[in-house]
Amino acid sequence: MxxxxxxxxxxxxxxxxxxxxxxxxxxxxxxxxxxxxxxxxxxxxxxxxxxxxxxxxxxxxxxxxxxxxxxxxxxxxxxxxxxxxDWDKRYKTMKLHSAAHIVYYIMGAVFGESCKIASSGIVDDRKDRQDYLWEGEFPKEKLEIVTDRANKLIEKNVPIEMKEDNGKRTWIMEPFPPMPCGGTHVKNSGEIGKVKVSKGKKPGKGKIRINIEFA
Ligand SMILES: [Zn+2]
CATH class of the missing domain: 2.40.30.130 (Elongation Factor Tu (Ef-tu); domain 3)
Incomplete structure (x- = not known):
């Protein structure tokens, strides 16, 4: 291999x-x-x-x-x-991918535990797109809180680690619980820089799309 x-x-x-x-x-x-x-x-x-x-x-x-x-x-x-x-592309992708983990936990804190990831998203060097479960009207103004909290945490230069155990890889960043992930990430949240979280076009019934881009 x-x-x-x-x-x-x-x-x-x-x-x-x-x-x-x-x-x-x-x-x-x-x-x-x-x-x-x-x-x-x-x-x-x-x-x-x-x-x-x-x-x-x-x-x-x-x-x-x-x-x-x-x-x-x-x-x-x-x-x-x-x-x-193509390092510029990969590095930007690593930054947005790392931001996606942070935003996932903040989404749960702001919108409640039921606001879970609906299906696997996609991240490239310009945007992270992730679908979450959501029924009814979505209070998108609250995404400003998500953006704000994410940026405050990113600014704190928190170390990001990847642990490997028996071929299983885990993303680790305080204060969040570890998350299984096989992607590539930056070593420190500060490398991500400022991001903006916004609502994308509706992906289907019972779901919302959340986009993360560089601010
Ligand atoms: Zn990851």
Whole structure:
């Protein structure tokens, strides 16, 4: 299996790896800094040996990380290649993903325990979108309180840790209870910067969409 360097150190922007398998424009490496799409986080883009990686996914059956290139490469298996992430995109995604954990707990505190996540959301470098269970009129003015509380906590430079136990990964940040998560996060809440929480377009009956963006 590919060694997941994006978990060992989510701040790695460049690395060297060996090609294990090439199938058309799909490439498997012995280790990678490219996060594969999953857990609501987009797949990384960047370059392998100067060729564009347009997406990174996880094979449903084997669980292997597959780098999808724009064209078919002319490399050979066993060859060593340089990896380079689109770091600005990944770092912004890490920030908004970390903010999403904070906002989740604050949503519960402001709107009550029944305001739970309805389905897996999606986070990229511009926006985190998450659907919550909600019946009836939604008091969206209260999202200003959520924004305010989130920013006050972010400003406090609270450490964020990831714990790994038997392949299960957990997000840890005081004062919240730990949360299972396989994504990539920043090490300190202060890195996130100011965010804005708003209501998105209605995703369907009994639900509301909550967006988090950089303020
Ligand atoms: Zn997470």
């Amino acid at each position: 590919t060694k997941p360097l994006f978990w060992e150190d989510p701040y790695l922007k460049e690395a060297k790896a060996k090609i294990i398998k090439i199938d058309g424009n799909s490439v498997i490496l012995d280790s990678t800094i490219f996060y594969p799409r999953g857990g609501g986080q987009v797949g990384d883009t960047g370059e392998i040996a100067g060729s564009r990686v347009k997406d990174t996914i996880k094979d449903k059956e084997s669980g292997e990380v597959i780098h999808i290139l724009e064209g078919n490469p002319e490399w050979t298996e066993g060859q060593e290649v340089e990896l380079k992430l």
